[in-house]
Amino acid sequence: MENNNVAKSSRITLTSKEKSELIIEGFITIIILLLLNIAIASVSKLLIDDSLTIQNLIFGIKEVLVKTFFSNSFYSLKKFVFFIMLVIDVLIVYWRLIRRYRQMQLRHIITELHFIADGNYNHRIPFELSGDLGKVIDSVNGLVDSTVEAIEEERRIEKSKDELITNISHDIRTPLTSVIGFLGLIEQNKFSSEEELFRYSHTAYTKAQQMKVLVDDLFEYTKVRQSSAPVSLSIFDLNQLLNQLTADFEIEATNHGYSIAVDSKEKSIIIEADPEKLVRLFNNLISNALKYGVGGSKIILESYTNEGNAIITVKNNGQPIPKEALAQLFERFYRVEESRSKATGGSGLGLAIAESIVLLHNGAIRASSNDEWTSFTITIPLKQSSGHV
Template identity: 30%
Template sequence: MKRLWARIALSFFILILILVVILWFFLTAIMKDAYTDMTRDHLVENAQMVSQLIETADTHNDPEALQGMIRHFNQPIEMRFTVVDEEGVVLADSENDPATMNNHINRPEIQDVIRNGTALGESVRFSTTQQFNMMYVALPLVEQGETVGAIRTSLSLQVVDEALSRLWASLSILLGLMFLVSGIASAMLSRSITRPIDNIMDTTYRLREKDYSSRVNVSAKGEFGDLALSINALAASLQKQMKEIEENEHQLTSIISNMVSGVMLVNEEGRVVLLNSAMERFLSQHKDNIIGQSYEKVGERFALTPHIQAVLENSQKVHEEVHSYFPQERIMDAHLAPYYGQGWQQKGAIVVLHDITNIRRLEKMRSDFVANVSHELKTPVTSVSGFSETLLSGEVTDEATTRQFLQIIYDESQRLDRLISDLLHLSKIEKQEMPLDLEIMDMTALVHEVAKTLHNSVEKRKTRLTLPEASKEIYLQGDQDRIRQIILNLVGNAINYTAEGGRVDISLKENINTVRLIVKDNGIGIPEESLPRIFERFYRVDKARARHSGGTGLGLAIVKHLIESHHGEIEIESREGEGTTITVILPKNQEAD
């Protein structure tokens, strides 16, 4: 596309060219007419002069004398003189022999003078005698008041044409120079006019391409200067507004991206146009696979399709609890509402999902915990209440029976005490009300110390207990009392759930940054379906045996919390009827919290 200055310059060029051509034709026409008039006047003056001479010399009736006189005008004056009578017969001619010349009565200029009686005859034509264009002027010869003939003067137009050609050439050069100078001036003028316009157009183009830092750099005055200032002010205002919009957009994006709740936006056409990372996680798909999809396809996961349809069609708010079972079970608190554009025109629907799976799980755990605690407390309380009531009724008189009942009451009260103590202990650990008393300890020595504590149980159940080599010292940083409790609980469980004559192996493995405590037995094992719940409170694999052993069902829950307080991990492998292997991974050094 041509630039603006080129179009303006071309318009000036065409206008100047038209004006120059018109001026050229106008001047040439004027000059040609001027030369023609001058030539005519010159011919008329000479014709009048010769006519007066003829009248004065009275040579009209003497052809020889007349031819002699006319002959004298041939050299000094480059003009042809011809004298004819009233019949058109040539009487004298300054250039040719009159006897050889044709009758001139049919010549236009002769006819005008002789036959038409005009005072002046004029004609321009090609002369067969002279072989070029000639201008003829004829005047009547008057004798005693009567026209007796005509005196004709003629001049070759070749001289006039040559003079006009030279004049036209000079005029063409002059007008050409004028056209060239005017063209250059118009180009410079158009360039000076369009330069600030080009700058302004370039700035507006860059603004359209979102380069809001661009400004018009012109020093023009007047309207262009005012326009440049207005555009610069507009660009500055636009840049400020775009920065505010981008900042708000970044804030909104950051808020939405970091929300734990899933957010999804569906437009009025039913297509997903926005969602955050939480919603991607809930739908188990990347947003590139979701954006632009129909809400019917996306809403299948949580059965959201009818709810979104209700919002789009009826503009109503929806609050429902929805479920998903793949790839894992999730319970969502769904809030759906219409969103509006300008003029409160509905533009689509907003879907917000809150993951309440853990809340519902905690509520169930709380309910189960209350039920378990109630169940665990009910058994000893019932035993204590029943046997106490029996003793108080006085129906038991046998001392041995009385002692047996009192022993049962004592054992159940001890069990109640252990249960309450474990509950309080677990509560303190979860609330982090028992800070770690860190020290460097020898794990090998600690394992041997716990083994001595459990010596009676080992002897009673005839368990073969294998310990790590006492000479191999393995050190780590931790709370010795809590780690002792971990080892005591795990080894005690291994002994209790292993048949008499069974085997329990305790080993330690040291890595660069961690120490592994491995407790392995060949006891009854744990069913595969029970492994995920083994660390839950009050969960027992063999409930009858666990209660008979005096356990509270909180030991492994306490162990797990104590390990986590040391930033460690616990792993369990078991096969029912083959045994269980529990691995505790503890870091050698505890980072300060």
């Protein structure tokens, strides 16, 4: 849903009915005040005529006020009292009209709220008022913005879930069809030799392994995507971990025509992190380099520290990644090549898992590629915050 903020008007425009209400309100108030003034004047005259003390007090106050603010022409008790009562009456009429006007403003705001509540989430209360009503309008508009954003986020999550299910179904269905097909041939004895039987069972086993890789990656992806995913922190030497990884991948790299090595600017890098998750992170990056770095011969793991962070770059000199693909690399199920070929096929979750692991460590990962190197650079704090465990 698109969020369109309506331009605010300077004030609320009253309807003809509301203007009439204000006029009637003022007229009634004036009549009531006139009657009240007459009553007060009558009662006051009786009290003053009967009390010399009250007369002296009133004349003393009047004399001070007249000498300070007025000319001698006002030196009349009746004129003085009339002036004071007139000021009070004007203030009361003004207060009553403003109070009713505020009530009308509130009524307009409530009408706008009902309109929004009926599902018109693109609408905003268009009035710009001062005081508490202005704060209420700003708060309501802000609340509607937050609600719309939450609805959009929920829709994005639902769409993301649907896409996840669609992609998983697509990736599982193909190998599952092969498994069922070859096992069906075996079940129906549709093989002519033991060699053919072995080929059928081996193909079914290979396809089942592909399904297991996908399920394992999916499980890992959903696990590390949770912001509350457990992180088992320990302190270790990052360079030792990288050296162990290169040793583990040495044979596989050689089979792919690659050499793999660690190039560190420092003898040791002591880091606080989850070693198991970092192993998964670098396994994914190295496996990707071997899978997609067509025509390359080197995989290098560079490491150094900078401003309290460990900087690790996994790079290969294979075929570069197109610029338009770099921004989408960390999206789940995204592959640079359009086909899901058997040679490079995988779950498509490797880099998405890698990014999630980095984020769990409060770090960042970025990709770059040119004719010389395709690089994945990871930045992870050497020490994790005490609240992130």
